[in-house]
Amino acid sequence: MNGLKRLMPNWLGVYAFAYIVFLYLPVVFLPIFSINTAATPNFPLQGYTFKWYEELPRTPALIDATGNSLIVGVAAAILSTILGICAARAVTRYRFPGQRTVSGLIMAPLVLPEIIVAISLLIVLLQLGLSLSLFTVVLGHVLICVPYSVSVLISGFEGFDRSLEEASADLGETAFGTFRRVTLPMVTPAIISSLLVSFTISLDEFLMAFFLTGSEPTLPIYIWGQLRFAAKLPGVLALGTLLLVGSFVLLTMAEVLRRRAERRTHTTGVAVA
């Protein structure tokens, strides 16, 4: 009985370790094959080289796609964070009728098949006579980033001590002054974390961009185009590795900030984001 008890976490620990290996397996092959001399990704490795990386800045289409992705990512991050702040603040601060329905609709893109969201948006935009451009991609990205922004921001706003704001008002601050000097400093980490998370999602998002983009491809669309050519694979792997490192850095920053926000507002628990 006691033996079984001691054995259980061990077995589970081994399983947990194996699971992590499974999760990271496809991710680690990107950097490994991106510095392989051979153009085909298989073992044994031929030798290491950085030539695939050196070719990247010499590809004009790639530079354009990177620029497009940055524009879309920044716009989507700012818009979805603003919309996220409204929703998260409303949900944590107020109680109002229909709250569940409203937040259900806002969070719905999280559980709907992306293709359905994308084609519905496509039909409406085309019928409105809007031509497809980076702007329409931003509209789509904001839609799918908002649920993530909202959950990050709610974890930052929850447990926010309202009496601090009341105290500030009692001491003669205006509503705006209270917001600027009391509320804002406490929620800034959560806001930055939401910006980083939505930027990362937008940067990696493929399907929405695939349907909603015009003649200006974003990075994932560029990668999708390259995947058809086997000879382009090492370049894609190198690009993928860079994106991977970028996402990792941004998300680590977002996580650190989110935790700081949580500590500041004295809540415990883990956000599902």
Next chain:
Amino acid sequence: MTAAAEGSRPLPALRWNRSRLRQSEAFQGFALISPTFLYALVLLAVPILIVIAHSFWTQNYLAIDRTFTLEQYRIALTEPIYRDLLVRSLWVSLAVSVATVVFAYPIAYYISFYGGRHKSLWLFLITIPFWTSYLLRVMSWKVILGYGGVLNSGLMGLGIIDEPLTSLLYNTNAVIITLTHAWAAFAILPIYVSLEKVDRSLLEAATDLGDGPFGRFVRITLPLTMPGIVSALLIVMIPTVGDFVTPKLVGGKDGVMIANAIQAQFGKAANWPLGAALSVTTMVIVSAMAGIAVLILRGAARLVR
């Protein structure tokens, strides 16, 4: 506020004040959420209604004929190609959601019960791979499962097989493996949250009353975490049915799913009403399947208790 609420009889003026306050609270809350709400309404709810409307129309070349008809649904449900794609998509999403939940449960359990101080580090470790580009992860699986790929060259290097297996890539199984990997975090997190909520003293009580580890798990932990299992199942099952990238990259001819057919109707084939009918049909059927799965799980939980 609370003091007034507990008081025996608040003054009428105070009561009036409070109800006005509450009203304005509700109003403020709604006003604050309305930009986000309107955004989702205009760009999500209305578009979906328009898709549903399209599914009852027909397309004559470039013009849309707006007379009500069920013709598109007849095609979607009876044409063998769409029926096959639909059945395969449902099978893939069922297999993937069951597999992710089954594999995710033990790790969520481990983190919740034995994670100790490192719980958030574990969760962070698990979520990191999912923030990397979905496209690139699918492509990595192509590299792993391919003819000259990692798995084949590895197995040959170990002398387990003599020539590369062709059965790894470009079929439904490759799609299932890739999606099971892609959606793992979405299953782990809800299960973990529900495990965290399990009152540990209930487990102690069960031990005191003579339940072994297995009985304790089946009779207390499992039923109490059923909400987490259910939401994990739904959060994986419904989106995966409409996956487009994975079947396209690793599915080959035998792994094509309904989303690829939907995309064709909005692209090359340019038959929006049929594409709309296929989308609506898929959503309705996968929701029904999800509903049945939830009922079965709840029933099972009630039985063991």
